[in-house]
Amino acid sequence: MQILTYVLVALSIMSGLGVILSRSAVVSAMSLMVTMFLTGLLYFSQGSYFPAVVQILIYAGAISVLFIFIVMLLDLKPSRVLIPSRKIVVFFAVLAGLFFAFSLMFLILPGVSRSSLVGELMSSEGDVGLFNAKSISLNLLTKYMLPFQATTLLLLAAMMGAILIGRAGRKKED
Amino acid sequence: MNTEIYIVTGVVLFVLGVIGFLSRRSALIALMSLELMLNGTNLCLISFSRFHGNSEGGSLFLLIVLVAAAEAALALSILVSLYRTSGSVDLDDFRLLKG
Numbered sequence: 197m198q199i200l201t202y203v204l205v206a207l208s209i210m211s212g213l214g215v216i217l218s219r220s221a222v223v224s225a226m227s228l229m230v231t232m233f234l235t236g237l238l239y240f241s242q243g244s245y246f247p248a249v250v251q252i253l254i255y256a257g258a259i260s261v262l263f264i265f266i267v268m269l270l271d272l273k274p275s276r277v278l279i280p281s282r283k284i285v286v287f288f289a290v291l292a293g294l295f296f297a298f299s300l301m302f303l304i305l306p307g308v309s310r311s312s313l314v315g316e317l318m319s320s321e322g323d324v325g326l327f328n329a330k331s332i333s334l335n336l337l338t339k340y341m342l343p344f345q346a347t348t349l350l351l352l353a354a355m356m357g358a359i360l361i362g363r364a365g366r367k368k369e370d
Numbered sequence: 371m372n373t374e375i376y377i378v379t380g381v382v383l384f385v386l387g388v389i390g391f392l393s394r395r396s397a398l399i400a401l402m403s404l405e406l407m408l409n410g411t412n413l414c415l416i417s418f419s420r421f422h423g424n425s426e427g428g429s430l431f432l433l434i435v436l437v438a439a440a441e442a443a444l445a446l447s448i449l450v451s452l453y454r455t456s457g458s459v460d461l462d463d464f465r466l467l468k469g
Contacts, residue, residue, distance in 0.1 A: 201372070205379045212383050215406055216390030221398050228402050231383070235409055239416060242376060247416050247431050254435050255409070259442050263402060266446045270398070270453050326420065327428040335429035347436045354440035358447040 201241045208234035221267045229260035246327045376417035383410030397452075397459045401445055408438045 211234060214227035232255040239248035336344045383406055390403030412431055419427020453459055 198372070201375060205375055208379060209382055209386075212386045212406055215402055216386055216394060216399070221396065224399055224402055228405060231406065232409060235383075235413055238376065238379065238413065242417065242420060244416055244420055244428070247412075247428060250432065250435060251412070254439060255405075259405060259439060262442055262446060263398075263405075266450065267398065269450060270459060272398075272459070326423065326425050327416075331425040332428040332432060335426055336432065339426070340429050340433070343433055347433060350437065350440050354444045358443050361444075361447045361451050364451065 201238070204234055204238050204241060208238065221270075221272055222264075225260065225263045225267050228263060229256055232256040232260055244327045246329060246332065373417050373421045377414055380410040380413035380417065383407075383413065386410075395461050397449055397461050397464075400461065401442070401449070404445075405438065405442065408434060 208231055211227045211230040215224050215231060218224050218227065233252060236248045236251035236256060239245070239251055387403045387405075387407030387410060390406065391400050394400055394403065412434055415427045415434070416431055419425070419430075449459060452464065456463060
């Protein structure tokens with residue numbers, strides 16, 4: 197358990213270094229995605245499951261995908277964008293296939309899922325009662341009512357602002 | 371409870387974000403460093419909240435995630451429109467207010 201946490205910490209710091217050190221923006225965006233995902237796993241290993249799920253869904257799922265879209269949309273200087281060679285692509289494809297087979301093993305083989313890695317990742321000391329949806333939403337609807345309502349205005353303003361900025365840029369071109 | 375390792379990780383991620391924000395000249399990488407900083411802050415928030423056995427950190431975590439999502443969407447759309455007008459995302463190229 198302890199070793200797994202240390203490995204996750206080392207990997208997340210390394211991928212965080214990858215965000216700020218890599219030359220190509222694509223690699224930075226991918227490293228950002230990996231960092232978000234590993235931070236979500238750190239929440240899991242800590243025993244706070246609800247923040248872990250939110251982190252993986254919103255950060256690793258939505259925000260970093262938005263960054264990758266923008267990187268592809270912007271068409272940065274071709275000298276800076278790293279085009280991966282065939283060997284690297286094959287290597288990562290094999291890696292992803294192995295990972296998929298490994299995680300499929302938990303579903304197919306009986307008894308494996310109970311005993312090993314998943315149970316180890318979910319620490320026994322983590323109490324589910326601390327960060328569950330009920331306590332968080334109770335906080336949001338009583339003590340933090342005003343900030344919670346303010347975020348609705350913020351989201352509305354952000355949405356309208358993004359639409360307006362996108363339209364204004366297009367109108368100028370025509 | 372090993373809270374320290376999570377706090378240290380959060381602080382390291384925050385410092386990495388600060389370094390990236392100050393040193394990289396691409397606006398896109400600066401925004402990514404901003405997200406990295408928010409990530410480190412969230413990790414510290416959740417870890418401290420767990421350490422004190424208090425669930426309010428989770429609510430603040432949700433609020434921060436919301437603000438980060440709104441900020442990312444808006445900043446990236448501004449970036450795209452800047453790229454349309456000036457043709458680059460280099461922070462040194464934006465001198466419209468300098469006159």
